[in-house]
Amino acid sequence: DFCFADPPYNVDKKYDCCDDDVDIIEYFDWCDKWLSELARIIKPGKTVAVLNIPQWAIRHFKCLNKLLKFQDWIIWEGLSVPVRMIMPAHYSVICFTKEQANDLPFYNLEHSLLEIKSINTYKEFYCIRNSCIKKRKKENIEDKTQVTNLWWDIHRLKHNSQRVDHPTQLPPVFMERLISIFTKEGDLVLDPFNGSGTTSLCAEMLGRKYFGIELSPKYYDIAIQRHQELQMGINPFGKRIETPEAKNSTVRRLKKQKYEVDKKTLQLEVKRISQLINSTPTRDDVIAYSQYPIKYYDDYFINWGEVTAAVRTTGMQNVENKKDYDLKVKKQNDK
Known part of the structure; x- marks a missing residue:
């Protein structure tokens, strides 16, 4: 019912058992194969969503546009590490359907509190610190609006306490939003690059069925452990004491220390x-x-x-x- 893919971006990330720095033609040939498979298995009227950096998303668009019908292009504002003169500040989520897209389930059904929370966004220019949110609530200021295809309110995971031992984790609210928009309870969600389990965990939390495919036994084991935590009533996205070995960037990691001044x-x-x-x-x-x-x-x-x-x-x-x-x-x- 919904296929989501967040593949390796071929930008030399240090994955457990995946070469993320191959010849670009080889990379796109590989991408075209799994994109074609997603197009094959998606049900009519349902959505395939692919996340990547903008220049690769354009190439994915070219492939999927021959196989499926274009549905939407979501822009996720998420600052990355500066590598050129202009700071990279967004990622692309391209959405395609087989034949005519069905009406989005979210607008036709009753929803859980988690679905409602994920589908709403803070209005642009509003501070999202807890102190500011509490202040607006106290003053009865309406600070929420329905989400569009420009997502500015979801931040990448930067703190070690929010990460497990995987270099490119997605924030859970990102997947909660995608799954809430494009599926209903009981639908089947597939992620062919499930990593440490963010997609499959969010699918389970939202009452969806799921398939998560992962090449690395290490990441697979992490995902299984987190699903077991969820089933025991433990928040799999809660703060963690241990510092992960994997890093998302080449920027040095700060040591644990007491801050005399914040x-x-x-x-x-x-x-x-x-x-x-x-x-x-x-x-x-x-x-x-x-x-x-x-x-x-x-x-x-x-x-x-x-x-x-x-x-x-x-x-x-x-x-x-x-x-x-x-x-x-x-x-x-x-x-």
Whole structure:
């Protein structure tokens, strides 16, 4: 009833038993084979969804467009590691159906609380920190809207406590949303690259049947263990004590340590210094002007770009339309 694929991207990730750096023609020939199989086994009116980086998604589109009918193109805003002049900030989910697409199940059925939660999104420009969410709830501010094909509210898993020993885990809310949109309870979901089990776990939590296929015995065992946790009433996506060996990027991993001053405070301090000197502070500027030791900045942040991240942002607002908010601020300043 629904096929989802998040294949290796051929960008040299360090998988357990998969070469993620092959000749590009060989890579696309391989992709065309499993894409054709997904097109073969999907039921009429049902959806095949494929996640990849934009330049590869275009090539997948070319293949699937010969076999199926185009349904939608979802953009997932998720910042990645900078590798070129422009920061890569999104992934593509291309959606195709066999023959005419059925009406989306979500709009015709009653739903569980998990389905309703996954299908709704915070309005654009709204802060999604727990403190901001609680404040809006207290003030009776309506901050939710129905999801579109632009997903800005789902963040990649960055903290070790949220990860298992797999380099490219998807956040569970991502799969909860896809499965909630395109399937109903009891439908059969297939993921041919199931990895550590995010798709099959979300399918089970949502009352769907599932097939999860995985080449690596190591990742398969992790997925089985997490399904067993779920069946024992343990949250398989909960925080974990152990630090995974697998890494998603070449960026160094910070050691476990006690933070004498939280990172947000340090970043705001750097922003204050930037306003003082009217430029993005260097390490020497922070040594000269910060009230906190430079050791905190060296130990608590991955690199200097993370230290100065707050300098380049204006922050999120608890308002529905940022343009209206900016206009209001300007009028207040004029007064």
